[in-house]
Amino acid sequence: MNADPIMAPMSNMEATEFAAEQIRKAIIVGHFKPGDRLIEQQLTDMLDVSRHPVREALRLLAREGFVELKRNKGASVSAVEAASVIEVYNIRLALGKIALDYLLSEEGRLTKSDLGRIEKLARNAIRLAETENQSETVRNDLEFQQAIIDATGLQRTIRYFSELTGDIRRFNNLLGVVYTDRKGDAQNYIMKLYEAIRDGNLAEAHAIWQAKFAKAAQRYLSLIESGQSDGASKAK
The missing domain is CATH 1.20.120.530 (GntR ligand-binding domain-like)
Known part of the structure; x- marks a missing residue:
């Protein structure tokens, strides 16, 4: 069995970073306001990326404190x-x-x-x-x-x-x-x-x-x- 490769092929990381950057900017300037729901399909259409990078971007922004994720309720913009x-x-x-x-x-x-x-x-x-x-x-x-x-x-x-x-x-x-x-x-x-x-x-x-x-x-x-x-x- 071959060992795990040290270098992995390109994944959705670039699309995830792009989506996170765009959503983050929109939150910072107030386009998305506290309490607003962030619906994956709408974000996918707006950013012209697939759904998986958007989902990962929301998880990243949740770790940064910009987004709140709740089970069965999805993502929303966090309050300060x-x-x-x-x-x-x-x-x-x-x-x-x-x-x-x-x-x-x-x-x-x-x-x-x-x-x-x-x-x-x-x-x-x-x-x-x-x-x-x-x-x-x-x-x-x-x-x-x-x-x-x-x-x-x-x-x-x-x-x-x-x-x-x-x-x-x-x-x-x-x-x-x-x-x-x-x-x-x-x-x-x-x-x-x-x-x-x-x-x-x-x-x-x-x-x-x-x-x-x-x-x-x-x-x-x-x-x-x-x-x-x-x-x-x-x-x-």
């Missing part, structure tokens, strides 16, 4: 719960500290190019805080965070942090957060964080990163607990 917000922010908080420890614990690890990118995004934050469109502020902030993570070159840290950005975008779109002090946030949590990184001040960088993420999570949790947002549910 306080526990999910806390989990996502705690993970990103921890990954950020890993990145800061790596970058600032040894001189020369942070390249001039990476520091320049971080500085540019920090200065963009100050400029964008003066505009009316807060969506650009959010986009720039997520890029700023990712730039710090990317600068490490630590592939697992980069991948895990990046994968959770979709959750942050979904929280923001679904809960409708209004940022009332964008100028203060840009100065206190972005520009000062850049300056701490530039100066190699690890303790200060840790403190600002911690405060930044605590404030961000609290914004979402307040909306969930107050019941002001559709599609969010309180922790039981």
